[in-house]
Amino acid sequence: PNALFLSVLAQFNHELATEILQWFRTRLRGISGLDDKMYGRYTIERTERDDTFRRRVQTLLRLSDVGITGLGIERIPMSQTEMPSEIQQALRHLMDALSEKRGGQAPPDEDILLERVTTVHPVFDSATGKYVREEIFDMEMHESEGTKKCFYLLGPWIDTLENGYVLFVDEMDARLHPLLTRELVQMFLSPRSNPHNAQLIFATHDVGLLADRLLRRDEVWFTEKNRYGATELYSLAEIKARKDASFYRNYLRGMYGAVPHLGGLQPFVEQEMLYGAHPEAERA
Structure with a gap:
C-alpha cells in the first residue's frame, strides 16, 4: 500500500514502467534556487575540466553585467588559507575519521587541497575612464550573493539546454535581478538557444514575468x-x-x-x- 505504482511495475520488469522510470532518472533535473551549493559543485567542476563550458560561462557572466570578465579555479593547501584554526582542526578530525573508516591514512595538512573560484574584474582610471589593469577576487569572499547564484546556476542551465532535459527550479528568482531572471527564462523560449526542446518548470514570486x-x-x-x-x-x-x-x-x-x-x-x-x-x- 505504501509503494509507488510505477516502482512496483518496474520491479516486475514491466517494459513501459521501466521506460518511464528511466526517463525520470535520466531526463529530469531538479534544483533549489535557495541552495546554491547543491548545484554549484557541478558548475565549478565542469568549469575546471571543460574549456568550451568555461568559455560559455565566462561569456554569459560578462553579458549579465556583473562586472566579471574571467574565471579561475585554484586548489590551495588548507594550511595556506585564511581559514580559522578551529575549522581547520575540525576538518582534520573529519578527514582522520573518514580515513580510519576506510582503513587508510589521512593526508598531511599541506595535501588537503581546498578549491577556490576566482573572478577577474577590469579596473579603470577614475579620471580618464581608461582601462588600467585586471583585479582578481575570491568569489566566495568578495562577490555578492546574486553574482554567486548567477554563476552557480549557469551549470545546470547550460547542461539542460545542451541535452534537452526538463529542469525544475524552486524559488528561481531568489537573489536575482528581475531582468536577469527574465533573460534566463527567455533562453528556453527561443529555438535558437534551445534547439533540443529543453523545458523549464519553475516557481517564482516575480510577477514581472507576467508582463509583455x-x-x-x-x-x-x-x-x-x-x-x-x-x-x-x-x-x-x-x-x-x-x-x-x-x-x-x-x-x-x-x-x-x-x-x-x-x-x-x-x-x-x-x-x-x-x-x-x-x-x-x-x-x-
Missing part, C-alpha cells in the same frame, strides 16, 4: 492556499480574460486569485503606533 506576454496563458500556473491549508494549482488558460488583457495588472488586482490578503497589516501597525496595542491583540 513573455509567457503563454497555458504556461502560467497559479497556486492558491485555502483557509484549511490545502493548495490548489490552476492555469491562467482556465480563466476567461480579454485577449488584450494585461496579465501583470490583472494579477496584482487579484482577478486571478493566488494573492495574499494583506488588508489588515497597515491598520494594525497604525493602531500600534497610536495606542501601543491593538484591541484585537488584547482580546486574543
